[in-house]
Amino acid sequence: MAHHALLHPFCFAAKPESEMIKVVRAEGSTLYDDQGRSYIDGLASLWYCQIGHSRPEIADAVAAQMRELATYHIFDPFTNEPAARAAEMIVERSPLVDGRVFLGCSGSEAVDTALKLARLHAQRNGEPQRQIVITRSSGYHGTNFGGTSAQGIALNREGWGELVPHFVEVPHDDIEALATVFAQHGEQVAAMITEPVQGAGGVFPPPEGYLQGARRLCDSHGALLIFDEVICGFGRTGEWFGAQKFSVTPDLMTFAKGATSGYQPLSGVIVSRRVCETFEEPEFMLRTGYTYSGHPTTAAAAVKNIEIISEEGLVDRANHVGAKLSEGLEALAADGLIESHRGTGAVRAAVLDRPAMNVRDEMLQRGVIVRPINNALAMSPPLVITDDEIGRIIDTMEQALRTTP
Numbered sequence: 001m002a003h004h005a006l007l008h009p010f011c012f013a014a015k016p017e018s019e020m021i022k023v024v025r026a027e028g029s030t031l032y033d034d035q036g037r038s039y040i041d042g043l044a045s046l047w048y049c050q051i052g053h054s055r056p057e058i059a060d061a062v063a064a065q066m067r068e069l070a071t072y073h074i075f076d077p078f079t080n081e082p083a084a085r086a087a088e089m090i091v092e093r094s095p096l097v098d099g100r101v102f103l104g105c106s107g108s109e110a111v112d113t114a115l116k117l118a119r120l121h122a123q124r125n126g127e128p129q130r131q132i133v134i135t136r137s138s139g140y141h142g143t144n145f146g147g148t149s150a151q152g153i154a155l156n157r158e159g160w161g162e163l164v165p166h167f168v169e170v171p172h173d174d175i176e177a178l179a180t181v182f183a184q185h186g187e188q189v190a191a192m193i194t195e196p197v198q199g200a201g202g203v204f205p206p207p208e209g210y211l212q213g214a215r216r217l218c219d220s221h222g223a224l225l226i227f228d229e230v231i232c233g234f235g236r237t238g239e240w241f242g243a244q245k246f247s248v249t250p251d252l253m254t255f256a257k258g259a260t261s262g263y264q265p266l267s268g269v270i271v272s273r274r275v276c277e278t279f280e281e282p283e284f285m286l287r288t289g290y291t292y293s294g295h296p297t298t299a300a301a302a303v304k305n306i307e308i309i310s311e312e313g314l315v316d317r318a319n320h321v322g323a324k325l326s327e328g329l330e331a332l333a334a335d336g337l338i339e340s341h342r343g344t345g346a347v348r349a350a351v352l353d354r355p356a357m358n359v360r361d362e363m364l365q366r367g368v369i370v371r372p373i374n375n376a377l378a379m380s381p382p383l384v385i386t387d388d389e390i391g392r393i394i395d396t397m398e399q400a401l402r403t404t405p
């Protein structure tokens, strides 16, 4: 077999390029391939395209920024206006309004930075023994070494040799198990990391009171709470961040995806005032960061994207999208076609009585994209998706469920 140069992520490496779907164009919630076929994008690409595809406002903002200052770094002593403005707009919308924002490109970079900052906070507070990070099963925190070590999807952790030490996983739905780990290792725990709603692991909203319980345990044992908001952030749950949806304030929050609706690769960590204060002594230099931290063009995309989300009321619209999806899924459950459904805001999953891959494939054939995760079909559409398009997702799921083993 002749190998193509492009090595795809999360893909069988032997799969020929010719078998891939070549996406050539997208608009709103619809994608088009090179065969002229169209697809409803029920996952907003990879859970990120809140404002829908190919919005000219972003293209214009990015082009204008590129003509003025396409790129320059923000390591000491440099800064730029779009990066500072994006940070300000993000922190203002978070529950950590007096905090600060560190910028990167990918969710994985944000996660690894948050993990480093949590350890650094303990070191600088005179508690160097605090190195443990508690994680939850079914969590997904990206694929850098820190995030790989933190994630609760076992297959993704295998095959890379030894991972980062001092990560302790608890079953994701068991607050007692979390309390036990704190009781055993409390003095050694730097932080707990969790998604508010677990996404890539299968769309699991937190059990009632779980995040509040985690907050209390972190507080009583002197550990930080990190919310990985890479999927939940920027309106996906029906609030700007999952933290606000569940009324729990973490110490560090990661974000990516919806920050630019994916138009440019931008991520970051929102750092609470309390944590910032351990770094803000005049003689202390923060020795971490990325070449593209604060990249002005990605920041310009974020500024325009956040303006669009705000002006078009898309945070609130996530609740409407979620209610419509949920209504459709409820009907499928009532007909006995699915076992159940779950989700928060505009991130939802249908739970089947069998592995979901064949149903996903049939839906793809019929022009609708959803994501199979074990026995679940995950959905996280653009927040601008119309009711008709949501109807098409549900109708197509019904047809696929009726015709697929």
Ligand SMILES: Cc1ncc(COP(=O)(O)O)c(C=O)c1O
Residues within 6 Å of the ligand: 046, 105, 106, 107, 108, 109, 111, 140, 141, 142, 143, 195, 199, 200, 228, 229, 230, 231, 256, 257
């Ligand atoms: C919760 C969460 N954290 C981190 C990541 C990693 O982000 P990236 O793929 O941009 O590195 C993802 C990606 O899906 C995610 O869902």
